[in-house]
Structure formats: structure tokens, C-alpha cells
Amino acid sequence: MDASLVEEVFPPQVRARMEQTAEVWPAGVLEDFDSPDAVDALRTAEVLVTGWGCPPLDAAVLGRAPRLRAVLHAAGTVKTFLSPGVFERGIAVSSAAEANAVPVAEFTLAAIVLGAKRALPLARLYGRRRTQRTAADLARPAWMGAHGLTVGLVGASRTGRRVAELLRTLDVEVLFYDPYTAEADIQALGARQVDLDTLVATSDVVSVHAPATAETRHLIDAHRLELMRPGTLVVNTARGSLVDTEALTAHLVSGRLDAVLDVTDPEPLPPDHPLWDLPNVWLTPHLAGALGNESARLGALVVDELERFAAGEPLRHPVLWPDWDRTA
Template identity: 45%
Template sequence: MTGSADPAAGPGPGGRPPTVVAVPAALREQLFTPAAWDRLRSVADVTVLEEHTDRDALAAVLPAARILVTAWGTARMDADLLAAAPHLELLAHTGGAVSPYADEEVFARGIRVTQAGAAMARSVAEVALAFTLALLHRVHRFDHALRGGADWDRAAAAPPRHEILGCPVGVIGASRTGRAYIALARALGARVSVHDPLLTEAEAAELGVRKAALADLLATSRIVAVHAPALPETHHLIGARELALLPDGAGLVNTARSWLVDEEALVAAVRTGRIDAALDVYDAEPLPAGHPLRGLPNVLLTPHQAAATVECRQALGDSTVDEIVRYVTGRPLRHTVDRTALARVE
């Protein structure tokens, strides 16, 4: 640990609030540029906790803390840890979903919670677009065939390829990432339909998309990109029945959560060769070495890295620091969440 861990309540040196940054060194360097770190230290008395998964280590540095910064793997703030943090006022998460890091007691105590998920939208949307183009042009099939030793003519054999210009693309979920993906796909000329029960006709018109029922969207889209939130009601939103609605040769893109797609049904569907898929998320992570998805030539796989660009990680850190600066200087926070965020599945 570095910085101040004075257990006395109240402001730190220069009136700066005691702030625990429970983020290990390697990730901290990715999230916080030198300028962002200097900005944080200018408004907060910072204690760094390297052992961010260790509940006892976290409890030891919480007695004076007014602000806690969490990251992937940070021990979850529950009643026991909150008992060690009598002065905590703000939990600032450097990622999106906060349910793994805060429980109901955090909100019951009136602690403000903010998260940086909006900063991930562009990076994940770009990967979803890259997946879309790869599936349309069957790049994954060609690569698999050539690397697998297929002769030239056999490697060149693939289902029909298509351009994105004029392509019917379906988007499930007009989330922040969904909207970023819509903008990118439409910029390249795609005709976009969206299924989202909360999307109004006016919002659809503003986005330049057609609002559609799920069955209609699936049956009329060459590419379907999943961007819905992982909520109890969206579990296995896409199952065997929904996959059967996709046209022959269609592709499914999932950079959101595996929670949304019945993975067993998807494996069965892509095994037939009738549809293709591009995935960044899985039921089991790391994806087991013997998992059937790994051997299918019509599936493009990445290891849950859609939000891991240099720019995205730094944007997450900048967003977190911005929220802390706003809090310390008495300005409204931009990315607060309430207890309903606990329903989201990480």
C-alpha cells in the first residue's frame, strides 16, 4: 500500500478526502494516465491497495475512507466490510456492472455509487462492427480453412458473401453500446432494425432505425448484434426457437453477455453450418480448451477483450477521476446508479 491510511475521520491533507484505490498496479497503469493520476491526487488523499481481492486487506484501509475506487476483482462491499468503513460516501467503479462490488447495504446506507460503463461503448461497438464485417465476408471461414491446411480451391469455398452497404442488420438492445454500434453500421450503409421494448418510435426515428418485434427482426436480418442488458428477464433471450428464425447464412454477434444467448442452443445451431457466429463472451470464462465452439470453422472467437483497447481503458480511468473531482467539488455526478443496478448480471 502507498499513501495515507490514517484511521481518523475527516479530510486528509489540504482538506482532500481520504480515498482508497483498490486497483492492482498493472490495471492501474492501464486505467490512469499520469495526468489522470495527478488530477486524482490533487483532489484526494490517496491510499493504494494492491491486494484488492483480499477482504481483510481492504477492511484495514477503509476506516478513514470517504471514497472507494473499485475494479474487476475488488472484494464486494457488504455489511461486514461496510462496518469497517463508517465514513464511506462514494463508491466509484472503474467498470460497468456494479453488482459484484456493492450489495444492497451500500445503497441502504446512502452511499453514492458511480460507474464508468459509458466509456466502453465505442470500443465494444467497434469490435461488434469488426465481427459484422468478418461474418458478412466469411473472413473467419477462410482463415480457418487456410490455417487448417485446406487446399486453395477448398479454402475458397464458402457461403455467399455480402457487403454491409444496404445490409439488413438487426440490433437487440438500444443500449449505449447498441447505439454506438448503430451509428457505425449506419455510417457504412446498413439498414438497421432494433428490438428494444423501451425504445420509443421517436427515438427510433432519431436513430434512423426501424423498430421491430424480436421475431420479425430475427427473420429479416442478415446480421443480428446483441447489445441488451443482462437482467433476469433477458436470460436466454435468444434460444433454439429464436435461432431457428434466422435466415440461412445469417450471423449472430455477441459482445454483450453470454447470459443473453442459450450457448447450448447456439452450439447446436452453428454446428449445422446454417448460420455463423462471432463471440467475445461465454458461459465459462476462460473458455475450456475442449469446448465445441473452439473447433467450429463458422465461429469467430475472441477472449472477452472487446473493451480492452488502450483508449477504452484510459477512458474508464478518466471517467472515474472526473466523477471523483465532481463529487469533491460539489458538482452533480454524471454516471450514478441506484439499487436497481444490482439486478444487472456481471
């Protein structure tokens, strides 16, 4: 992994737990798999602990790691570096995506509350005019505030489910669209399952939480943006490719919709893109996921998995090959 992140992800108390469970390679952190140190380490390694910045774990690397039995990833997706050969070898894989979902869900809840309050455009007006202003200054809000809203969540992912749990603190109705999740599971979250067109047409807030796959590219497309009612707030803390940026831009420039976008497609947007300057758009630099002191959750989850693996117990957060095509 990127060596600069190690102390955040594995602070002393988490690192100490790891060293109680495993013999940790003493020479530091590998940032590639081709150096003499890496070749030496791989020769005897039974477990790889990986993170952001991990280089490809391909057939050539696996060939130099004959004893490897587990890859424990201290971040979200493993698709950026893991080859199918890992699963063909029967190597166990785990991800800290569950831990990363916590700050993403918290950020999403904040985005929904602040976006529903039209806080960003009003703050910009306030800063420009330096006098007290009210919602009337916006001239066009279809609604304002979270009370009584319908919030539509696209994807019952780890983050989507946690957002639904957090939304129980608000007086809102929650809708879900997820073709892979049973109605009973959605109801257990205090929500109602609907088709995607119904969700976007009846929600005051549409928040996107699906994985980025070929199937979900532009899931929120021009047609579904047209179905949204004036004043709808679009929140994307998942992946930029889930939303058709060009189609969304037209609705945001006209003022018909509002948006909080932690991710875009492309990312970042070109410097001259109109979304940078729109008062009804809040762009943030892909910061919803674990950062700073939040990162220790990732390391703690990985050490939990390491302890289970060492004890011969099943991993609690496995990444499974049958789910590969529909997971983040």
C-alpha cells in the same frame, strides 16, 4: 482492485488529476477489505475508487467505513461486488460502463464487417490450401459483404447505442429490440424499433447487447434461432447467458448460421466443444472490453466523476437502485 491493473487504468496523467482533487491513500492499492491497512483506510475514506477484482463491499465493510459517501467504479458492472446496503446508506455510485462500451462497440463493428465478408472461413481456406480462393469456395453463403444488409441490435444499452452510431458509416438498415426504450429514442439513433421475433427473422446480422439478467437469460433461444434465415450472422459481445449455446451450436454445426462470439456460456467452452473447430465460428477470449491502452478511458471517466463529486455536482454516470434489476 487488482493491483496489476492500476497503471493501465490510471496512467500518470490521470493519476495526477486524481491527486489534484483528492487526498489519495498513500500506501498503495487495496486488494481486500480485511487487512489492517484496509481497516485503517476505511475509517476515514469518503470515496472508494474500485475496479476489476474488487472484493464484496458488504454490510461488514460498510460498517468500517462510516464516512463513505461515494463508490466510483473504474470498470463496467458493479453487481459483482456491490451490496444493496450501499444504496440504503445513500452512498452515490458511478460506473465507467460508458467508457467500456467504446471498445466493445468498435470490436462489434469489426465483427460485423469481417463476419459479413465471411472473412474467417475464407482465411482458413486460404491458409489450408495456400492458393487464391473466392467466395464460391464456401459453396453456401446466402449473402456476402455489408452493403444493403439489415443489422438487428438486441438491446439499446450503452454499447448497443454506440454500435448503432458506428453503423451509420455503413450502408445498412438498423433494427432495435428494447422494451425499455421509447420509439422516439430509437428513431434518433437512425434505427427502427421492432419486436424480437421480427428482428431475428428479418436481420442478416443479429448482434446482442442486452444486460445479463434473469429476464434476458437465453433471450436468443431455440425458437428465435429457428426464425433466423440461412446465412444469418450472430454476434455476441455482451454476455454468454443471453444466447442458448446448445441450440446455437446445432445451427452452427449444420452450417446454417455463422457466429462471432466474444462470450459464451459456459466461458470458456469445454476443450472438446465443437465450436472450437468450426470454420464458420470465430471465438475470441472475452477481449472486446477495455484492455491495454484502452483502459485509461475508464480511469479518466472515474476522475471526471471524482471532480464533479468534489465540486458538489451530480454524477454523470450514476448507478441507480431503481434500475438495478434491468442493468448489467
